[in-house]
Amino acid sequence: MLKYLFAKNEDIPAGSSAIYFGFSSIVWFVIGTGLGSFNAAKLAFPDAFVGGGEFFSFGHMRQVHVHAVIFGWISMAFAMAMMYITPVLGNTKLWSEKLGVWNCTLWNVGLSLGLTVLWAGMTSGREYSDFPWFIDLYLAVAVFIPLAVNVWMTILTRRTQGIYTTNWFFAAATFMVIIVFIVGNLPEFFHLTGLTEAYLTWWFAHNVLGLWITPVAAAIAYYTIPKVTGNPLYSHRIGHLHFWSVVVFYSTPAAHHLMSSPLPEWLKSFASVEGVLILVPAIAFVSNILLTMQGKWNMFVENLEVRFTVTGCLLAIPLNMQGGFQQTRAINWYVHGTGWIVAHAHLALLGFSTFLEGAAVYLGLQTLMKRKLYSLTLGNVHFWMLLIGFSIYWISMTIAGLIQGAGKIYEVPYIDVVIAEHPYMIARWLGGTMVFISNIVWLYNMWMTAREGTVVPAGRMPHEMAYER
């Protein structure tokens, strides 16, 4: 890939940047979940794993895990999907493969630098925006703006009159994430403190989820399901309801992360209503995708990409039921600051989002490399280990969170709560480690697909061909 950095744009094969992003994302997924497994081991086996100096302390390592997963795995898988799907939907080529290759290189460099400084203990200490200000600026300028330019220019130079639903989301999300990054990090640029910092921290954290991860993951499903099943998208109208409700309802509830803070009550009430209303885009999304599956439910069993996508779509139901209600004053009082929230975050990022973009990476890499998946068995192993590992993690942390909530409300001594939740910390480590191992299997499978996968003839899609292994 590096040879394309200084090649002419027309000499770079179509799909190069998407393949680069695809493999980068899987590598970051392995690294991110490996760090997650290590961190979970520290909580499950504190006698064996606590120690080893400050660099391996939980406080340092947790931030590295979170940022590797969000800005490595999830965001680079999104970039992969955009580099692949945006031009396809416009019946055109990517505006600039060279920009895409540079974008991916600078992304990998910047993320490595960012994670290194986090590891070294240089942090803003603001959840999800822990990177120090110079890394934030780097990510805005060298990562998200070039990505947006490539996506927007590809859409503007499309050869279709209309723009398909997926590209509405891609265009809007690449624009909104730049705003979120710059405005959300203002406290670091201008040293804002107090309640302003708290609010903007959660404005950033909420909107990175709501205006970047959630809409892009959903946009991918809008492509994958119609493309692989061959069914038309059930309803263009529901697509409108989904898109606009994401923009309107997901952008406003940041204050619901701070329900116990001295923010104005009107702001919290407003945010709390909007927080429940994130169920509107969720209802629109889930119904549109599941109704598109009509007559093709056999593919949920038979086709790996469809199985990943529909699983992610189904996980959107508990995700949004939790997200919609856990922020209300009555419920937040109980679950705030407990493992319940950790479980919910993993449901969003490792459940809903990961399964949707996993499908895009499977489909995109096979299509662009014109290679059938090396091993369906390994693909199935990946799916089931990922799903079971995630489920163990999610359920165990949800239970641990409820125990912590009870301990908090009834003022149980902290050490008693720690002892009570210890079994669930072990289960969390087991689940997380299964996810980590499954991703090593995935990386091997995709590497072997690139090297030895059956060639897909021109004009055919990988899913149209039978597996040979």
Next chain:
Amino acid sequence: MSWIFEKPLVTLSDTKKIESDKVLWEAEDLGGITEDNNRVPVPIVWLVALTVLTAFAITFPLWGQRPTAAIYAEYVQAMDKPEIKAIQSDVAAIERIVAMSQGSQYNAQLERHPVTMDDLRILKPQIEELTKKGVDLKDYTVVGAQVVLANFEGNFRADGSRERQQPWWDKGYTIDIFYLSYFFIFVVLIIKRLPPSTWQPRHGGEHK
């Protein structure tokens, strides 16, 4: 781009626009993806309506919203009564204060925001100070140990009178009703500009 309002629940576009939309919809190949023109299913419409109602019902500030200073004004006054001063036990004193305040317009809120005598001793000087200033205690919020102006309480006219004072149950709700209304009007307008949902595009020459 002209609008028609003869059948607003069917379409808001004129025949010319509908016909051009239909031609484009059927002719265009979006990377092999096609879309249908199905209406938003009735159960989904009801589910969205239920969600909106639930959003207001479950966030209604019966639980957890910080109280205003006004609800404790009677308690604070009662603290200076000889009958209360004569009670030695704090527990008995607060029980007596609560009993004396039965019938207050704030009873329901006071039940949800109980205080101890120690709490009242912290609040008392702050509430008395505000009362001396002649401000409306309903504008002031009890945030932990402090009584502060912690919410936007509406605009004042030039003569000093209030345009509208937010009741305790409406801190952020009216604005939400407007916000939601604008959203749903906007989305309905967008959707109703499409060809009527009775028409379905033909994909691959197959008539639906």
